[in-house]
Amino acid sequence: MTDSPALVRPDRRAELAAGLARVRARIADACAATGRDRAEVTMIAVTKTYPAADVIALAGLGVTDVGENRDQEAAPKAAEVAAAGVAPRWHFVGRLQRNKVKSVLRYADTVQSVDSVRLASTLAAAAGGRDRPLEVLVQVSIDGDPSRGGAVPSSADPDVGLGPVTGAVAAAEGLRLAGLMAVAPLGWEPERAFARLATLAAAVRAEHPGATVLSAGMSGDLEAAIGHGATHVRVGSALLGMRPTLR
Numbered sequence: 033m034t035d036s037p038a039l040v041r042p043d044r045r046a047e048l049a050a051g052l053a054r055v056r057a058r059i060a061d062a063c064a065a066t067g068r069d070r071a072e073v074t075m076i077a078v079t080k081t082y083p084a085a086d087v088i089a090l091a092g093l094g095v096t097d098v099g100e101n102r103d104q105e106a107a108p109k110a111a112e113v114a115a116a117g118v119a120p121r122w123h124f125v126g127r128l129q130r131n132k133v134k135s136v137l138r139y140a141d142t143v144q145s146v147d148s149v150r151l152a153s154t155l156a157a158a159a160g161g162r163d164r165p166l167e168v169l170v171q172v173s174i175d176g177d178p179s180r181g182g183a184v185p186s187s188a189d190p191d192v193g194l195g196p197v198t199g200a201v202a203a204a205e206g207l208r209l210a211g212l213m214a215v216a217p218l219g220w221e222p223e224r225a226f227a228r229l230a231t232l233a234a235a236v237r238a239e240h241p242g243a244t245v246l247s248a249g250m251s252g253d254l255e256a257a258i259g260h261g262a263t264h265v266r267v268g269s270a271l272l273g274m275r276p277t278l279r
């Protein structure tokens with residue numbers, strides 16, 4: 033039983049506890065600095081490249097929300113975590129190919145990366161049999177460049193325009209439009225990126241009042257995101273350590 037995922041090595045547990053304490057302090061400081069209630073901000077531990085044992089250890093330390101970006105990695109990991117009797121909320125945060133939708137729906141509570149009407153339709157069709165609607169965030173491209181994913185604000189394209197995509201999710205039975213997700217574009221100051229995102233989110237909320245979630249901010253820029261209204265920050269490396277490969 034030495035390879036049981038529940039038996040994370042004590043030194044790894046201590047490392048995760050220290051990372052978690054640092055990230056929690058950063059979130060609390062950022063909330064205090066901008067006059068926000070700490071309870072408004074949920075930390076999602078992005079565990080990609082790290083094993084199920086780390087997810088289980090983090091859950092034991094009070095982490096409730098976990099993010100993954102590749103189904104090939106996430107599906108077996110989620111199964112291993114569930115088999116250990118641990119049940120975090122799973123957020124799918126990566127590019128989602130339509131042929132992976134069925135698999136992702138087996139474990140994901142929230143899909144944060146919906147960026148086309150086509151993908152929304154595929155998700156809606158697959159989510160039909162669920163007992164509660166799938167929580168969906170529409171990923172938005174802050175700089176309007178769709179090459180790194182994200183629906184495009186003020187695009188007339190009926191498949192990837194932000195308006196059509198949020199409208200399709202809101203209209204789909206089986207999906208709930210919970211809000212927006214974004215990644216700060218390369219080369220942009222986080223302050224500028226998240227200020228623009230806040231404007232986009234306000235416009236979406238004006239049309240869809242239930243779309244209150246704003247998933248923004250990662251290890252390097254979570255303070256700026258919290259300053260501009262993030263309700264969820266997605267933290268990987270600051271919590272778990274530097275990943276061996278960028279992806």
Ligand SMILES: *Cc1c(COP(=O)(O)O)cnc(C)c1O
Nearest residue numbers: 078101125250251266267268269
């Ligand atoms: C990997 C990843 C993160 C976490 O990034 P870190 O810089 O390691 O905190 C957040 N969001 C998405 C979509 C990711 O793919």
